[in-house]
Each structure stands twice: as structure tokens, then as C-alpha cells.
Amino acid sequence: MKPAPFAYYRPATLEDAAARLADGADEGAMILAGGQSLVPMMALRVAYPSELIDLNTVPGLDTPRVEGNTLVIPALVRHATFHTPDPAFGPTGDLMASVVRHIAHHPIRQRGTFCGSLAHADPSSEWALTATTLGAELELLSVRGTRRIPIADWIDGAMSTTREPDEILTAAHLPLIPPGSLSGFYEVSRRAGDFALGMALVVLGMDGDRIGEASIGLGGIEEIPRRIPEAEAALQGQPATPESFATAAQAAMDAVDPMSDATTPASYRRDLAGTVIRRALAQAATRLPAPV
Numbered sequence: 001m002k003p004a005p006f007a008y009y010r011p012a013t014l015e016d017a018a019a020r021l022a023d024g025a026d027e028g029a030m031i032l033a034g035g036q037s038l039v040p041m042m043a044l045r046v047a048y049p050s051e052l053i054d055l056n057t058v059p060g061l062d063t064p065r066v067e068g069n070t071l072v073i074p075a076l077v078r079h080a081t082f083h084t085p086d087p088a089f090g091p092t093g094d095l096m097a098s099v100v101r102h103i104a105h106h107p108i109r110q111r112g113t114f115c116g117s118l119a120h121a122d123p124s125s126e127w128a129l130t131a132t133t134l135g136a137e138l139e140l141l142s143v144r145g146t147r148r149i150p151i152a153d154w155i156d157g158a159m160s161t162t163r164e165p166d167e168i169l170t171a172a173h174l175p176l177i178p179p180g181s182l183s184g185f186y187e188v189s190r191r192a193g194d195f196a197l198g199m200a201l202v203v204l205g206m207d208g209d210r211i212g213e214a215s216i217g218l219g220g221i222e223e224i225p226r227r228i229p230e231a232e233a234a235l236q237g238q239p240a241t242p243e244s245f246a247t248a249a250q251a252a253m254d255a256v257d258p259m260s261d262a263t264t265p266a267s268y269r270r271d272l273a274g275t276v277i278r279r280a281l282a283q284a285a286t287r288l289p290a291p292v
């Protein structure tokens, strides 16, 4: 199938893009970033924008930077930017390098963008899980001004966000993982490059040989990637051992309300929630210093 006819606009600045989007949003104008979700959807006529406003002509949006304790990821930073960890990003860069290879395939990662993934809000988006677990804030621009919202107030359903039709997601602000924390990621998908059936991302702040603060996020299990407070509480003050990890995994399995589809029943995803959390925690624990 071919896309329905659409107009195409190449803005020079973000303000230009926002003005054009404000004019056309009611008729169905949309932002184009990497095009790796939107273009296939247009070809299938699941999406039929009246106009594409192509951010790729706006300079200065393709490089992440560290500001204080935050990694700022502007709208055109491609997935592939994170293939090789930038030392300036510290442990966050290492974690993102281990996450990014699970996103689609190499050519798709050269074009697809971090912010595009957050805007698309697939339940199995690796970046949505990363942003959620690390507690990102998102920066939005429209002709009405700018606003920032926490990621927890952004995704409100599968492929659905609280973005107003005239708003552009200009950047994600990701708190850097503090030095000394342990992190791990684990994903299960049927074939390499497929969307995940389930995945977990964990960050553990250690207090001596005990776990201090834990952030445990699950993606692909429920409609919205989210942190699981029950699993986090189960780990607090515990040693990083297979036993405490199993307890946290069970707490998550009891807490989730998994999706169900024709090939993957909710009961499978509930089990998977426990498995991916245990394995992400085990991966984090491999970074513990060896006992003396």
C-alpha cells in the first residue's frame, strides 16, 4: 500500500516547526523525526497525516550533552548514538549501550530517535523503560510556550501520551546514574530485533553491602512501562543475593496487571516479569566488587 497524500514542510528552527504545527495540528499535521514508526504506519494507512513537519532540517538537535547531573537528549539524537558509551555519560552511558542493541535492527537504529520513541510510546519501547526507571523529565514546546513534565505523567496508555497536538517534544532530561550504583537490563523477545515480550531495567544504590535505594522498571508487560514499588521495597536493606532478588521478582509478579494477546497470554507475561527482573538484578550484581 502507499501513503495517503500529504504536504511536507522543512522548518528552519524549532519555533518555526511549532508555529507550523499550531497551524496544522487540527487538520492532522504531525512531526517527523526518524520516521521508523511513522512512515511504516503511513504506508499501512494506520496513520494519514495532512502534513509532515520534518525536524531533520533543524540544526543542533542531534547531540546529547551532560548538564550537571542530567543527560540532555534533544529531539534528533538517534538510537545509534548510544552504541558506544561516551565516558562523559558515566555508568548511564554503559547502561544505555547495553540497552540500545535490543532496539530493532542496526539500520533502524541509525535513523530512529530517542525522543521519537518516547513520543510513539510503544509499551515495549526500551527508551520509554529507561526514561521511566531513571525518572526523566520531558521538555515540550508549542506556540503557547515551553513546559516540562515528569515521564510518569507522559505515557497514559499503549501508544498514547499526554502531548497536546500542537506540542513538540524538544528534549528528554535523564538523571545520570550516581557513581557506585549498580545497573542491569534484561530483555526477552522471540527473535533478535523484535519488540520485547518483557524487559526489566534496574538501578541499585548500595549502602555498604546492603541495597539502599532500588529503582526497578518493567516494560512490555503492562500497557505502560513503569516502576514497581513493591519490588523496590522488597529489596531495601537487603543484601544483593539470589534470595532477595527472587523475593523482589515475586513481589513484581504479584503486583503487575499484564497484557494479553493472541500469542502471549497474561499468565506468561506475569511469569516473564519475574524472570526479567531476576536476571536484570543478577546482571547488576555482577558489577559488585569481588569479596576480599
Ligand SMILES: Cc1cc2nc3c(=O)[nH]c(=O)nc-3n(C[C@H](O)[C@H](O)[C@H](O)COP(=O)(O)OP(=O)(O)OC[C@H]3O[C@@H](n4cnc5c(N)ncnc54)[C@H](O)[C@@H]3O)c2cc1C
Pocket (backbone or CB within 6 Å): 030, 031, 032, 033, 034, 035, 036, 037, 038, 039, 040, 075, 102, 103, 104, 105, 108, 111, 112, 113, 114, 115, 116, 117, 119, 120, 122, 124, 125, 126, 127, 167, 168, 169, 170, 193, 194, 195, 196
Ligand atoms: C522493524 C522495526 C522494529 C522495531 N523494533 C523496535 C524495538 O524493538 N524497540 C523500540 O523501542 N522500537 C522499535 N522500533 C521503532 C523505532 O525504535 C522507532 O525509531 C521509534 O519508535 C520512533 O522513533 P522515530 O524517531 O523513528 O519517530 P517517527 O517514526 O518519526 O515518529 C513516531 C511518532 O512520534 C511522533 N514524534 C516523533 N518525534 C517527535 C517529537 N520530537 N515531538 C513530537 N512528536 C514526535 C511522530 O509524529 C509520530 O507520531 C522498530 C521499528 C521497526 C520498523
